[in-house]
Amino acid sequence: MPELLDSAIDEELRTFFTEARIRAGAYGAHYAALWESIEQQSSGGKRVRPRLVWSAYRGFGGADRAMATRVALAFELLHTAFLIHDDLIDRDTVRRGAPNVAGRFAARALEHGADERASAVWAETAAVLAGDLALSRAHREIAMLPIPAERREALLDILDRAVFISAAGELADVTGSLRGTTPALEAVLSTLEQKTAVYSFEAPLAAGAVLAGAGPEIVSALCRFGRLVGVAFQITDDVLGVFGDPAITGKSASADLREGKRTALIAHAATTAAWPRIAERLGDPALDEDAAAELRAALLECGAREAATALAEEHVTLARYELDSAELPAELRVELHEFAQRAMERVR
Amino acid sequence: MPELLDSAIDEELRTFFTEARIRAGAYGAHYAALWESIEQQSSGGKRVRPRLVWSAYRGFGGADRAMATRVALAFELLHTAFLIHDDLIDRDTVRRGAPNVAGRFAARALEHGADERASAVWAETAAVLAGDLALSRAHREIAMLPIPAERREALLDILDRAVFISAAGELADVTGSLRGTTPALEAVLSTLEQKTAVYSFEAPLAAGAVLAGAGPEIVSALCRFGRLVGVAFQITDDVLGVFGDPAITGKSASADLREGKRTALIAHAATTAAWPRIAERLGDPALDEDAAAELRAALLECGAREAATALAEEHVTLARYELDSAELPAELRVELHEFAQRAMERVR
The missing domain is CATH 1.10.600.10 (Farnesyl Diphosphate Synthase)
Known part of the structure; x- marks a missing residue:
């Protein structure tokens, strides 16, 4: 069952990022690359949070897989946002053995002829914005759920508490x-x-x-x-x-x-x-x-x-x-x- | 009329930040100080965005001042979040002639015996988190509006577009x-x-x-x-x-x-x-x-x-x-x- 969920989450993430990259392309290649770097950052994890959402949802008799997937996606994107901003704070450029958002943008800047200082600013800018975008999407995913107000507001409270305490x-x-x-x-x-x-x-x-x-x-x-x-x-x-x-x-x-x-x-x-x-x-x-x-x-x-x-x-x-x-x-x-x-x- | 709105927005911001500071106090004095620095960053502006929300709302016959104030608050907090992260990217420590979030936290770190390097990390951490918190609250303010789903979702789309394009x-x-x-x-x-x-x-x-x-x-x-x-x-x-x-x-x-x-x-x-x-x-x-x-x-x-x-x-x-x-x-x-x-x- 977890494998089924993993593929649903991967599919949902793929769809979301494909749309985002196309939408971003209208604002230039760098912006599309920024979205690509968020996507790369969100892949390769163990999907602990989506699995917990799904276990609890199914455990209490929830049967709407699409709805649970959207909530799972929100927590996966929240995690992505936190990883990106945590790396920014720690000045890390590698995550899970590969360049992270900052690492990718530092390299991209050098490819575009930037010097070391400019490359560091590109990298930092990319990390700030990538985290903001992933965080915003996590909020939006919960806010747009087509469920009764009381339940959606309880989910928004859970999200608010998570952000506040983290x-x-x-x-x-x-x-x-x-x-x-x-x-x-x-x-x-x-x-x-x-x-x-x-x-x-x-x-x-x-x-x-x-x-x-x-x-x-x-x-x-x-x-x-x-x-x-x-x-x-x-x-x-x-x-x-x-x-x-x-x-x-x-x-x-x-x-x-x-x-x-x-x-x-x-x-x-x-x-x-x-x-x-x-x-x-x-x-x-x-x-x-x-x-x-x-x-x-x-x-x-x-x-x-x-x-x-x-x-x-x-x-x-x-x-x-x-x-x-x-x-x-x-x-x-x-x-x-x-x-x-x-x-x-x-x-x- | 704009003056009336300004005082309503100031009042709403004050209430919100007072609650946030009390809530944050349970997690330590530094966290309460972080919220205080967000509050200071959100004061002193010209309230252009709240005024525009209010003009358009009243212009189309809107009469629920409290509801309009919440939407206005969301855009003011979005602005605060962008200012904080923009300063972070530009490595500025002053905004409107006073220390910004990073500037305040750099000073706070030195007061607590941190050295220059540690003080810079404190400052950067504070700016990353302060922007994330203000951004999250902007989303929440719109998401929690007790209005029909169609209208709330249209507002969420406006917010999403604003974040994406900015x-x-x-x-x-x-x-x-x-x-x-x-x-x-x-x-x-x-x-x-x-x-x-x-x-x-x-x-x-x-x-x-x-x-x-x-x-x-x-x-x-x-x-x-x-x-x-x-x-x-x-x-x-x-x-x-x-x-x-x-x-x-x-x-x-x-x-x-x-x-x-x-x-x-x-x-x-x-x-x-x-x-x-x-x-x-x-x-x-x-x-x-x-x-x-x-x-x-x-x-x-x-x-x-x-x-x-x-x-x-x-x-x-x-x-x-x-x-x-x-x-x-x-x-x-x-x-x-x-x-x-x-x-x-x-x-x-």
Whole structure:
């Protein structure tokens, strides 16, 4: 069933971007290329958000696949917008191993004879605008749903909350990491929840459920489940970012260490005697592979890996408890239990 | 009457931002400060867009002031979002003589002990997020209007067109100015139309008219009027940017020359024998006041000022022709004629 949804989402994205590129072509080749870069940015993901929309919608008896696909598309485009603006903030030019919007436009500028400085401005402009356009489309997709006002407004509230809280999380993440102080676990977890769990897990589940007509109490339970499981997934991602196999995770196992990313792993390490030794090298952009391996060994030895994994497990346990306490349709309950379980299986 | 509307808009903005700041406070003082900086960015403008929404709405017999205020608020917040992201792209930290969102957050970061690099990242993050939040609220304001679906969807289409075309114009403006070639008049005018006239003049007029129930033909005429008068205003602004009294325009009369801004003035100068002499100094960031005065004299002498002013007048004439050809309510026609006239009176 997820495969069927994936193809529906891919088809919807393809149709939308084809129309957008044609429409953009009237305003010049660069603008069409900008839309193409948004399309490329939106492809290659795992479609977590569309799947959650679809699971919840179908789970509550929703049968209008086209309608669910539009809501799923909205959350996929919201995700695309956030990735693009997150990369802009982090000054990254690569995403999932390929040039991102900024990377593509920097290259395009050089091809058109721009110098380095001009190329940087092109790239930044493209990233600002691409994110704005994807964000606008996410809003429009929900706003134009031909469903009763009350239900559409509930979906707009979910979207509003997702945008509001994600921005809070992004700001907290950036200001926190620049302050240079030791990350406290509580701050790390609330940032994970705000920056990612709400818009990626809570909101898509809530939207699917509301679209199918689920009541407020059960939607609240799904929201709590989404936040908990979302935090578990992020903790696991961060553990894999340091200890995972780059061939499987698709990212360097030293990148997070070089960046000094503030994770649950690091917050735990900061409470141990090993911290001064770890803090000394963490966040060093010049960290070589040997030093990264030493850091990794220190994080293992001081119990940080074990503590982070246990923390993820606790979140999954609490998430699963929400599933059992709520009056969920049986099939959806099974599906979400399996989904929660996957947060753990990846790291154990 | 415009004064009454101004106070209604100010009141609506105040209420909205007060709620947002309280809501944001739950996510930390920095996030509340971010909302405060959006509020500051949205104050001090001339409220051109709200006034146009209101003129068109009232002109077509609209009587629900609260509803019109919400639409006006949406366009004011769209404008705020575009200003913030435009400043981000231009790397400006000052707007209307005061620190903008980035400027405020750079200072805030330094107060919190951040170094120069960290302060720049804070500032950029704040500008990205502030624009996203204002843009999202503009969408939400229209999407939540309690009006019949057909009318709300027509308003959403107007908003969608405004966002789509403004992004095209912003991209064309940046890529054009970086290419370093001589600006052609046609490209300058279409960029003015796309980047500013559509979202600032066409869309607010169309939105007010549609909200009041005006028919598609008359809305199209208003759109044409809006684009023409919008281009006239921009040409005039650019002339004033070079020849105006800084005490009245509120901006330095050398800034556009130092920046090498591609205006109708410059596009005309590029077709005259004076161009090599002008091109030599134009866009020099180190241009002093004497050199700026010389450039100004050269632009006057080669006929660029006269040509740009005549071009603005032509646009006003065409705009007024649209007013006389359309079946407009008499009072609205008079009001819009006066509005068009103002585009000229500022520069003559």
